[in-house]
Amino acid sequence: MGGRLQGKSAIVLGAGTSAPGMSIGRHLAVLFAREGARVLIADVDPKSLQETRDMIRNDGGICEAEVFDATRLEDQERCVAACQTAFGSVDIVQNVIGRGGPGGPREVSAQQWRDSLELNLTSAFFACKAALPVMEKQGGGVFVHIASVAGIRYPGSPSISYQCAKAGLIALSRGVALEFADRGIRSNCVVPGNVDTPQIVQRLTAMHGADKLETVMKRRGQNSPQGRSATTQDVAYAALFLASDESGHINGTELVVDGGKVAQCAKPYA
Numbered sequence: 001m002g003g004r005l006q007g008k009s010a011i012v013l014g015a016g017t018s019a020p021g022m023s024i025g026r027h028l029a030v031l032f033a034r035e036g037a038r039v040l041i042a043d044v045d046p047k048s049l050q051e052t053r054d055m056i057r058n059d060g061g062i063c064e065a066e067v068f069d070a071t072r073l074e075d076q077e078r079c080v081a082a083c084q085t086a087f088g089s090v091d092i093v094q095n096v097i098g099r100g101g102p103g104g105p106r107e108v109s110a111q112q113w114r115d116s117l118e119l120n121l122t123s124a125f126f127a128c129k130a131a132l133p134v135m136e137k138q139g140g141g142v143f144v145h146i147a148s149v150a151g152i153r154y155p156g157s158p159s160i161s162y163q164c165a166k167a168g169l170i171a172l173s174r175g176v177a178l179e180f181a182d183r184g185i186r187s188n189c190v191v192p193g194n195v196d197t198p199q200i201v202q203r204l205t206a207m208h209g210a211d212k213l214e215t216v217m218k219r220r221g222q223n224s225p226q227g228r229s230a231t232t233q234d235v236a237y238a239a240l241f242l243a244s245d246e247s248g249h250i251n252g253t254e255l256v257v258d259g260g261k262v263a264q265c266a267k268p269y270a
């Protein structure tokens with residue numbers, strides 16, 4: 001067990017998983033606990049949330065779990081209160097809530113647009129709204145949000161509501177960072193490109209069939225100059241850095257985890 005978050009209390013929002021295995025939120029929660037944080041994990045899915053809690057406890061970590069709906073302010077406030085009650089403070093809010101969906105402005109319905117913004121952006125706004133008063137009172141705190149390269153670049157196929165919501169998430173994070181910098185509060189985003197997670201495997205299997213999965217996953221990885229997608233570990237360690245005091249002077253910015261994809265203007269053609 002390391003000590004990069006020793007003495008910290010962290011809330012990890014979205015610490016379950018949509019499909020069996022290691023999601024980004026689960027990986028993060030386990031890593032944060034290994035690094036010494038007391039973690040309050042939250043998710044809408046009770047079963048996978050409990051699995052994450054058991055993993056952490058079996059690993060010797062300190063963990064409490066709250067079932068919640070991230071799109072409800074009162075649920076976000078309950079998580080903050082539960083963290084305070086259990087651990088005495090809220091030093092880190094690690095927000096992992098989000099889900100992509102295909103379609104451009106012609107295909108996406110008004111309801112799908114609203115649902116996507118609620119899940120990917122309003123949930124983060126509520127997380128900030130719930131935790132900021134506590135952090136202000138404490139004299140500090142850290143927000144880390146998991147955004148997406150889709151929020152800063154066209155992702156290759158339309159996912160308009162997700163693109164806009166993740167762009168908004170980056171703006172939200174910057175806004176909080178600047179408004180609260182003088183009160184010891186920091187806010188940053190991790191911006192992953194493609195990540196191999198169970199949810200992605202499930203979705204691509206449903207779209208292309210199990211027989212094509214390997215080829216599709218390989219092609220997805222080749223999007224990155226490194227020739228592979230990110231692992232959940234790649235994302236978790238970037239978030240750990242931003243959540244820890246090691247990044248004490250890093251505020252209102254984004255850490256891109258994509259093997260160089262965003263930095264690349266064009267692929268060689270001759």
Ligand SMILES: NC(=O)c1ccc[n+]([C@@H]2O[C@H](COP(=O)([O-])OP(=O)(O)OC[C@H]3O[C@@H](n4cnc5c(N)ncnc54)[C@H](O)[C@@H]3O)[C@@H](O)[C@H]2O)c1
Nearest residue numbers: 014016017018023024044069070096097098148195197199
């Ligand atoms: N997988 C990728 O390629 C990729 C790339 C860039 C960014 N991201 C972002 O990373 C995050 C995690 O992705 P993942 O692939 O591990 O997905 P995942 O679906 O496994 O994890 C998301 C978690 O959020 C929970 N959740 C969903 N709606 C909720 C709600 N209303 N209230 C509370 N919890 C809710 C789910 O139950 C799940 O446990 C998302 O924000 C996603 O947008 C993923």
